[in-house]
Amino acid sequence: MQVRTLHFRDFLKLGHMHQADIGLNLPFALVLPDLPLPAALAQHLPVNSLNSSVYICEEKGVPQAFVQARARQRRDEWEVLSLGVVGQVRPELVEISTPTDESTLDDTDGGEAAPSLAPVSGPGLSPDGSSEAVQLKEADPAADYRPGETTEPATGEDGAENSEPEYSLIQVWPVEIELAWSKLLEHLIVDAGEKGVVRVYARLATDSPELELFNQLGFHAYTHETLFHLQYDQVMERPDPETLKLRDHRNRDCWFINQLYSAITPSPVQNAEQTTSRTWEIHRNYLPHQNRESGLVLIEGDKALAYVRILSYRNRHLLRIMNLDTSRHLLPDLVRYALSTLKAGPGTEVYCAVREYQVEQEAILEDLGFQRVFGKQAVLVKHTVQFVRGLEKQLVRAREGKLELAHRSMRPGTSVRFARFIRNHWHTFVCL
Secondary structure: OEEEEOOHHHHHHHHHEEEOOOOEOOOHHHHOOOOHHHHHHHOOOHHHOOOEEEEEEEEOOEEEEEEEEEEOOOOOEEEEEEEEEEOOOOOEEEEEEEOOHHHHHHHHHOOOOOOOOOOOOEOOEOOOOOOOOOOEEEOOOOOOOOOOOEOOOOEOOOOOEOOOOEEEEEEEOOHHHHHHHHHHHHHHHHHHHHOOOOEEEEEEEOOOOOHHHHHHOOOEEEEEEEEEEEEOOOOOOOOOHHHHOEEEOOHHHHHHHHHHHHHHOOHHHHHHHOOOHHHHOOOOOOOOOOEEEEEEEEEEOOEEEEEEEEEEEOOEEEEEEEEOHHHHHHHHHHHHHHHHOOOOOOOOEEEEEEEOOOOHHHHHHHHOOOEEEEEEEEEEEEEOOOOOOOEEEEEEEOOOOOEEEEEEEOOOOHHHHHHHHHHHOHHHHHHO
8 A cells, every 4th residue: 555645636536535424523524624625735835735734545556545634723733634535435334232231240240251342253253252242233224324323122012121132333444444544644643743743633433433543553532522512593692791701802811711721621631732822822814714713701810710712614613611610600601692692593503512521511501502412522642753952963173273072953954954845845846
């Protein structure tokens, strides 16, 4: 297999590229759809060469799969946007049975551990070779698939449940596609490290079979999120802003917002994200742009008590809420005020991701009409490289005429770095 960057000569292949529905990068993939076609064309422009990257995997000259990544606000951080296939490749729907309570109790009483459902050695076989507890059954291709969906157990006439095992549907991609995705992600990590990227992020559903693929490549989950969705049809009444003491987000408030983030976020999450005051800046678009950002901040004295950030794309919106424990009573009015700033309509959708250390927000969102969707997702990070400035020794002539060891920084000069840039991006100028 050969992995390379997508070029202009692959223009005819872009129409056959389809993103795989594996629960990757939610809910950002629903709010801000970043399609491979514009990204593939923009990545060859000199002014946008580091914003988005699309890599394609070929087998004997035939493209099979692709991966798309994008740079975050900090240039030394990337995030994986999508994995996809090229051509008419579709996954197979497979039903996997889960062990019943009676069989689990029997195994526990007998001193034997219940077999795992992850590795299946064959149809109807468990990892130890027995034909109990694990079964594979062909699913109906016409049936609708929902991640984590389970079939209800059959009941008899007297209302008692039968002892038949319960089945859950999963998507199984061909082996060659999963191998191509592994090669693509590995190439992406290496290329990101060579370009000075120190961290690569990804969001993936916890029930997705591809989560094991990311774990094998060094990604690890540093937190989990629960996704909520609201169909915003009717305008919500706006609370009194004077009572809440809310104000629009300004860049001068970024330091207070970062202090709020540090106060409510566990240390492992802070170490994985490495946020600064500039992370919370909202950049104004002087040219017409479809997506926009806004924020509401509640500050008392020299401390930020709560913050809501709104990311909008047409009629789809994404909320991120942060609050101190002492300001929980203000959350309902804070969310209502944020929703009242949005335009309601039949097609307006609002999403919100609640992290596991902010579970107090879940009950408030449900009271306002939000519903849980897509289950939980893991927020993953992969550390690539870290640049450390060092010194090298060089012989120079001293004033007395003797040779001495002098220290010189290993960081190359501006002309050397510019020459490297031209050498690594010469194909961009040739295509233009």
